[in-house]
Amino acid sequence: MAIEPIKKLTILSPVQSNKRIMRAVSSLGAVDVTDAGDHLAVETGADYMRRKSSSTEDVDDVLRKIDTILNLLKSYAPEEQGFFQGLTPVPQLIDKEDLRYATESYDLEGRFRIANELDDTLRRNERTRTDIENRLASLMPLADIPFKMEDFRRPRRVDFIFGYIPRLNLPQLDRPSYPWRSIAWEIISGPEEKHDDSAMSETPRMVRNIKDAQRIIIACLKDDVEEVRDGLAQLSFVEIQLPGFSGTIEDHIKELREDSAQLTTAIGENIAKVRTFSPDRRALITLKAFWTAGKNERLAMAKTLGGKWVHILTGYIRERDTERLRSMFEKEFPESVVILEEPAPDENVPVSLTLPKVLRPLSLLVEMFGLPPYRSFDPTPYLHVNFYIFFGICFSDVGYGLMLIATSLYLIKRTKQYQGVADFGRILLMGGISTVIFGALLGSWFGDLYMEKYLGEDNFLMKVQATFSVLDPISKTIPALLIALFIGVMNQFFGISLKMYGSIRQGDWKNAFFDGFFWFLALPGLLIVASKLFVDTPQLVYRSGIALFGAGALGLILTQGRDLKNPVARILGGIVSLYGIMGSYGMTTFIGDVLSYCRLLALGLTTSIVGMTFNMLGGLLRDIPYVGIFLFII
Structure with a gap:
């Protein structure tokens, strides 16, 4: 129930056995390898000892291919998960057969080529479909215009201006002054009430209000177009640029919809092909773990020092693992020397916590905020009473506590082989027990379900509530x-x-x-x-x-x-x-x-009030004939 004693480790070995030793140390899983150059006073740039060079480019390339396939599956064929799997994702357990198949039989290169082609095709098709949808959104407000677009561009001396103008300003266009006397304009009627807001996002708010604006087209001489636009701007006119293609807008919309439908079909077919990769998920996760471990091994090798004859590895190891390390080296590397020392007071020593099973779950909370310094103490045992008291007061309802207990027991049963997830379930279990205790002391049983209006006079739940209740925080708030x-x-x-x-x-x-x-x-x-x-x-x-x-x-x-x-x-x-x-x-x-700490009271009151609210809503449904009682229970 403390911070485990740690030993400083130095391994001296013949330089030709450095890779075998690194693999053995990695498989032991008990050594935190550190930079030997930081621990030893050596001239790493001279002829004495040099840092071992270790490239990870090939491993990074393999991991990139694995991630490409996994990300493709995550995007288009996500793994179906139940409620508890989504709540607490668990690690994948593999055996030797899984590892052998993934590393020896699985065709990563071939599957990557197919997946990469699918990924490129899907991304390209989705981008194209998005572009089409954006174009459709901009064209839909103009779909009822019956003219061909090339007709607006055919006149050589005349320009057309299309847009919206407030109805109140329409009479201004008939003024005899310049430039209005040299223009012609016409109202373009249509189902304006169906205009899409996204197409009008660049227009003033008044134009989006159909009652205030009118769609018109204006013809003017090319020489007068700038003066006309300036005058229209003063009349709150909002110009809409007509598209530059040929034909009617409605025909173009039909073509775009056909293209979008074809792309949607193609995307669906490609997604179906992606789903054929779903059985590969387990092998891919196994491969990723395998190559990640290999990468970490190479990164650890880069922290070691090597000379002409001697290889040096340094790190830290828990005191209880030192015998395993010595036994392994005596058996497999008798020519190597293992040196164990006490860490210096100023060293940044890694921390490992050891706790009995009953106290271990709350170490999850401690690790969330960071492990304590090596020469300090483990605060986990001292948090239990405080944490569970606060937890129980914040929920403080017997019903909530029973639901937490049931949920946590199911979670522990389903995940007992995964220590971290099971410990989370044990936190919920102890929190549920505390919630039941404080719920009984504060008189909250599924809110106020014990009241006569819900369960009748002198019901059993009311008797139990009266027996255990010590303080009602709602009536005795102070x-x-x-x-x-x-x-x-x-x-x-x-x-x-x-x-x-x-x-x-x-x-x-x-x-x-x-x-x-x-x-x-x-x-x-x-x-x-x-x-x-x-x-x-x-x-x-x-x-x-x-x-x-x-x-x-x-x-x-x-x-x-x-x-x-x-x-x-x-x-x-x-x-x-x-x-x-x-x-x-x-x-x-x-x-x-x-x-x-007033929040303890506030959260406790909130729990009770929420429960009372649900009971009130259920009580309103109870009087419905035949089904009311079932709705009340639900």
């Missing part, structure tokens, strides 16, 4: 809030205790006393002094609080700036550290953290 704040205070003190414990483990009694003990004086004193604002605190208790706070604050002011050389700077540093601007902690940090 006491529940005070309990949440009390839990927050205790959790803050628990955190300070762990900080002191970590410092003492490292032999740093000074930090434990200055950064921990003084806060244990100041913070309780602060709470006692603050209580005077809310309750009638006895005078003796109040004076004791002042004394505690004064002693703790004085100690913090004198010690929190101890790293500063200037005496005045030390005092000022201590004052701002007491407030919380700098330093490891502060009063504002304490107050903010404690107040944040």
Whole structure:
């Protein structure tokens, strides 16, 4: 139940056996290989020892081919997964036959060629279809125009301008002034109410409103076209550029739709071909793991040093694995020398946690936030009580807890051979048990399902609820809030205790006393002094609080700036550290953290209120004849 002891490892071997040794070390799976040049004071550029060169280009090429096929399958033939598989993806277990088939029999090159052609074809067809869909979207608002597009381009001295203008501005086009006296215009009627918004995205909002705008076409001399456009702009006219192809827009739309349909058919046929690769998924995943391991082995080889006769490999190994390593080298590499040492205090040693089965699940949470330093301590055992109490209070409903327990038991049963996923299920199991306990204590059983209006008078669930209920947070919100704040205070003190414990483990009694003990004086004193604002605190208790706070604050002011050389700077540093601007902690940090525990009450209330809401909705359905009771249960 701690951080496992680690040994620093150095292996000296004949240079001709370096590849065999690297394969053996990799298969052992217990050595974290490090850069030998960083550990040993050698001149890597001279004739003594050189870093081993190891290229991964060929491996990267193989992995690229594997990823191409897997990504193609992921895009067009995703693996069907059940609810729990989607919730907690599990690793693939393989045996020797799977590995032999994948590495010796599977035709990766041939399958890659086919997959690559399919990928290129699908991408090209999808891009073309997208272009067609965009063109269709831009042409649909113009589909009812009966004219051929080349008719608009045929006149040599006349230009046509097509677009939308507010109806209120139409009379302005008939003014006798220039340039309006030299134009001709006509309303182009049609089913404007069906215009597609995407085609009009570049127009003002008023043009999209059919009641305010009218579609028209204007003819003018080419010499006057710029003046006409300037005048139209002042009338809020929005020009629509007509397409440059020949024929009618409707005929062109039909052609585009036919092309789109053909592409859709071709895409469907290619996707069907992609699905034929689905049986290859297991072999591909196996191959990817195999070649990834090979790549990692080569990268590890690049961290070693080699000379004319000697090869050097360095790393770290858990103390409990050292005997396996020694036995392997005595049997397979008797000519090699294995050196085990204690890591230096300033080394960045990898961390491995060892925990009993009952405590192991919560190590998932610790690893999410990063493993502790090697010379620190494993916080996992100290998180259990806090985590499950908070979990239970946040859900705090017997019904939710029972559902969590059932779900977690099923998950554990289905994934017990996968430690990480099964541990996640065990977290849910313990959280479900805590939820049941706090749900019973806070009187929430599927919300308020025990009420007479749902299950009748004097029902069994009501009796059970009354037996175990200690506090109703809905009717007694203030006491529940005070309990949440009390839990927050205790959790803050628990955190300070762990900080002191970590410092003492490292032999740093000074930090434990200055950064921990003084806060244990100041913070309780602060709470006692603050209580005077809310309750009638006895005078003796109040004076004791002042004394505690004064002693703790004085100690913090004198010690929190101890790293500063200037005496005045030390005092000022201590004052701002007491407030919380700098330093490891502060009063504002304490107050903010404690107040944040109000969320425990808020989340607990939310759970109950959501349950009550569902019961209310179900109660409304219960009176429906024949099927009401079934709808209520659902």
